[in-house]
Amino acid sequence: MAVNIDGDGCRCSNAPVEITRDHPLRALNTFGLPAVAPWFARVSSPTDLREALDFARGHDLPVLPLGGGSNLVLAGDPPGLVLHVAIPGFDGIEDGPQGVLLRVGAGEEWNALVDRCLGLGLYGLENLVLVPGTAGAAPIQNIGAYGVEARDLLVEVEAVEVATGRVRTFSNDECAFGYRDSVFKGVLQDRFVIVATTLRLSREPSVKASYGALAGELAARGIAHPTPLDVAEAVRHLRRTRLPDPAVTGNAGSFFQNPVVDDRTAAGLRAAHPDLPTFAADGGCTKLAAAWLIERCGFKGARRGAAGVHPSHALVLVNHGGATGRDILALAAEIRAAVLARFGVVLAIEPRVIG
């Protein structure tokens, strides 16, 4: 196998998994919101996970899987057991003409994974560089950026059923991926803990660079025939200049999904607002730019106490320091009401709201 294999996902000690009480979560979510897990376990191996799930079943506790906490709004304390999934793994399982199959532990940091693959000459993930969070959470909302989504690369997802402890493998089709959506965000939410994903990558560079902002950045750099490394560098630059760093200003990336509307609604909106940016979506529908709608309602840079809208990106709600999840949700409600009143469009919140 040409791909380096290290990180076997095994536990190095025989100590039972540690389950603690009243664990603070502020440092474990990128919004920096205060909340406390009544029960908490960090699972670094399948054995840890089995023990923690046995404990949850024995105590009749609901389970909340947690990765990097970069897609969460903690508006209250989660009930039950918070399972911080830190299972490692980076294993090449096939290397042939169809590409390289890579099995990645759920606890691997996504951006480090992208960098590592690029360093090994394994291509496909470059557009998704700098997306925060873990590999195990990537299928949950089918992460996407600059023209590529996780579903384009995911072959299967390995998960443990919370109710039984049984391992189940989901094919790409069974994951029912959609725009920022999957079966794990819907009917199977919290019913499975993802332990690994298998990705199909390529040794042959096949660059996707037509996404508007990315194409513009590459053109500005004078790059007519970009390599995957060029794409990664351009995306890094775009993200660093557009998005606040959660280490500095608490946030969860895009707070609202871009609304998808039927063609009739889109035509009506375009007639009333000729400069409204629209994009083709699945099923003949039209995707609207949520940031544009929010900006037009005057919220860019708005502040309500410690909760705010980022001054250079209307889609990103921020914690200026000391905001609670309720503060963030109150601002979100104000924005949603304004967009509905002015445009008749309902904005859906992208991160998961707890409490």
Ligand SMILES: Cc1cc2nc3c(=O)[nH]c(=O)nc-3n(C[C@H](O)[C@H](O)[C@H](O)COP(=O)(O)OP(=O)(O)OC[C@H]3O[C@@H](n4cnc5c(N)ncnc54)[C@H](O)[C@@H]3O)c2cc1C
């Ligand atoms: C600055 C910034 C930029 C971002 N940019 C993008 C972007 O470009 N595109 C994009 O799609 N997203 C983006 N996001 C959102 C976020 O990075 C992704 O959704 C990411 O996949 C979340 O990973 P996580 O490990 O932090 O998940 P968490 O926030 O910890 O969890 C999110 C959800 O997944 C569930 N979950 C987590 N791990 C597991 C597991 N192992 N098994 C089962 N369920 C699990 C949780 O229960 C929760 O429901 C951005 C966020 C930030 C802060």
